[in-house]
Amino acid sequence: MAIVRSLFTWLYLTILRHTRPTPHREEQVVTILFSDLQDYSIACECMPPLKVVSMLDQYLAVMNTLVDQYHGQVIEFVGDGILAVFGAPYYRADHAEQAVRCAIAMQRQLQVLNREWRRAGLTQFWRKRRSEYMSARIGIHCGTAIVGHLCSPRRRKYAVVGNVVNVAARLEALNKELRTDILLSAEICRHLPEAIARDLIDLGEFRVKGRETPIRVYTGPTAILENLPSDLGKAPLLYAGIEASA
Numbered sequence: 001m002a003i004v005r006s007l008f009t010w011l012y013l014t015i016l017r018h019t020r021p022t023p024h025r026e027e028q029v030v031t032i033l034f035s036d037l038q039d040y041s042i043a044c045e046c047m048p049p050l051k052v053v054s055m056l057d058q059y060l061a062v063m064n065t066l067v068d069q070y071h072g073q074v075i076e077f078v079g080d081g082i083l084a085v086f087g088a089p090y091y092r093a094d095h096a097e098q099a100v101r102c103a104i105a106m107q108r109q110l111q112v113l114n115r116e117w118r119r120a121g122l123t124q125f126w127r128k129r130r131s132e133y134m135s136a137r138i139g140i141h142c143g144t145a146i147v148g149h150l151c152s153p154r155r156r157k158y159a160v161v162g163n164v165v166n167v168a169a170r171l172e173a174l175n176k177e178l179r180t181d182i183l184l185s186a187e188i189c190r191h192l193p194e195a196i197a198r199d200l201i202d203l204g205e206f207r208v209k210g211r212e213t214p215i216r217v218y219t220g221p222t223a224i225l226e227n228l229p230s231d232l233g234k235a236p237l238l239y240a241g242i243e244a245s246a
Contacts, residue, residue, distance in 0.1 A: 024149065025147065026147060030147060031087055033103060033138060034168040035138045036081045036173075038134070040079070062113060083169075085160045103140060103182050135181065140184050141167040141168040141171060141184075142187040147160050178203060180203075183217045184217065184219065200219070203218060
């Protein structure tokens with residue numbers, strides 16, 4: 001069997017070496033959403049590994065579904081972190097608005113998951129170390145990036161490359177300092193409809209790692225909250241779950 005696998009690998013690499021196409025990449029204005037669960041490492045420390053994986057599968061499945069519903073594309077999962085792009089690979093003029101709406105929906109659906117995890121008895125593992133309910137931090141930024149495939153002789157992956165990704169990640173982390181759940185850059189606000197942008201809360205300018213100039217950040221998208229279905233927070237789980245005793 002090992003010989004067969006080695007032969008298959010050699011054949012695959014030989015064909016790829018002689019037929020490998022030039023990766024299609026293009027420069028495009030996109031919106032990046034970066035999300036991370038707060039204190040997830042504490043939950044991991046307190047829970048059996050199998051339950052951690054089951055809980056993470058459930059969370060990521062729900063969030064991935066929401067990204068799809070709001071016309072985004074999940075680029076990768078980094079543990080409990082989610083990197084998603086809006087406006088690529090299929091362009092939409094309202095990519096910034098779709099990303100912000102998705103972020104609100106993600107926070108609402110996390111409330112539903114929290115109730116499910118409490119019902120299943122999972123919160124007993126970590127509630128002595130942190131809040132009983134999980135919360136997520138989300139950073140959203142808009143800018144120019146190279147979108148397309150990154151390739152090596154053995155792997156091909158769709159990716160988004162550019163400073164816009166780094167800034168979105170820094171905004172996600174800045175939520176911890178500002179005690180917010182969602183932070184939007186000024187670039188995002190400039191791409192939002194006036195009916196939404198005018199209701200955002202200006203938190204001022206902050207310096208983030210990897211960027212020379214300060215970035216102005218906003219939170220509190222109340223207009224979008226009002227436009228969401230009122231029963232979203234009571235919606236059934238998109239992907240149902242696990243029991244503490246499993």
